[in-house]
Amino acid sequence: MKTLFKVAAVAVAAAAAVGVQAQDFPSKDKTITIVVPYAAGGPTDRVARDLAEAMRKPLGGVSVVIDNSAGAGSTIGTAKVARAAPDGYTLLLNHVSMATMPTMYRKLAFNVANDFEYLGIINDVPMTLIARPSMAANNYKDLSAWIAQNKGKINLGNAGQGSASHLCGLMYQSALQVDMTPVPYKGTAPAITDLIGGQIDLLCDQTTNTTSQIEGKKVKAYAVTTAKRLTTPALKDLPTLAESGLKDFSVTIWHGLYAPKGTPAPVLKKLNDALKAALKDPDFIKKEEGLGAVVATDARVEPAEHKKFVLSETEKFGAVIKAAGSYAD
Known part of the structure; x- marks a missing residue:
């Protein structure tokens, strides 16, 4: 009986500690790091830096920095976040690679579907x-x-x-x-x-x-490659591949934000709220439009819909990768 009480007491204490941690998140004494699994200067890096700036204010002014952990088709940086402490201070920003890695690579040090908390889609490119x-x-x-x-x-x-x-x-x-x-x-x-x-x-x-x-x-x-023509001045006269004869052809590259599995729900809520605030920031929207990207405004900004979307993309692209036999070790 004493053992049961001891175990229960430990569980209650652990839950209380998580509650305090979540309540205090984010601490101005700590830095939130967004891991970008690509080299600095590329399009995903630019999206991440713009997002970091836009998320600072809704996160109470806490410092948000970028860590470029490039290599091996984004698997190095992605694995780094999968192993990180689930406290909300280490995040991952990745693109459609999250949907292609499960098929593209024979061995991965993480499971895309199960080792991350999905925070929301950022944009479509x-x-x-x-x-x-x-x-x-x-x-x-x-x-x-x-x-x-x-x-x-x-x-x-x-x-x-x-x-x-x-x-x-x-x-x-x-x-x-x-x-x-x-x-x-x-x-x-x-x-x-x-x-x-x-x-x-x-x-x-x-x-x-x-x-x-x-x-x-x-x-x-x-x-x-979009379903509809673009409005960007330099691209507005280009036809879509679908209207050019490739029926239903549509490929866009999206970016999403992730946290390690097990991050407390209250912390995830604060991060998702900050993400949604950033996606409405006029400066962020202007910067994304300058890159030719469209900021997400649909249901995919919610964690559950984000994950549902990525899993559907995994199935779609997986079939093409398998047919092509395009695998990496």
Whole structure:
């Protein structure tokens, strides 16, 4: 009986400690770290830095910093957060990789569905299909004819295994039922450099990376991957791939925010409230629009809908990855 009372007392004490911790969260004596599993300067890093700034005020002015833990297709930084203390002071900001890693990698040090608390979707980023400037085709109809005439000879660049451009390329080839030669790079910048130089033929990448190149006429642009045309001045005249003949084709790269599994519910509530406040911040919205991104305003900003969405994306993209046999060790 004494043992039972002792166990119960320990449980009550632990619960009380968590309650105090949650009540005090966030402490101005501590720093909240958002882990970005990619290198500094890239589109996901820029989203994270803008979000960190927008979340400071609703979190009471606490310091929010970025930790770039890049490598291995975002698995290094993601694993780091999965192992972190579940106290709300270490978060993860990642993109569609959260939906592709379970299929793309044969072994992972974490379980995407079970090792994280889902806090909400941040934005959606459209993709653009672009080509080397020397490409003869001047519109998507002509490009389709060129692809049909050059099967087996087409080089399709991407920013590395598991990147947004890699995923878009797989989806595009699957929709066309045409195999192209993948040319992986260590990031988007060298891929676009080689596209401009004519070393590769095509690239499907985020508007955050391609809009300035399209504006400067350094590459040829043919279509966007969204269900509807975009309103961005440099992209508004581009047709969607769906209206160009690839029925129901739609690929957008979204970003979401996560905490380690086991983070107390009151802490999660404060973080989700701060995220939703940030998504309504006019400065944050303006910065995202400048990147070609659309800030989330739908039900996916809620944790349950965020997780439901990621699991549905995992199923959708998993089928394409399996069909292509595009796995990493």
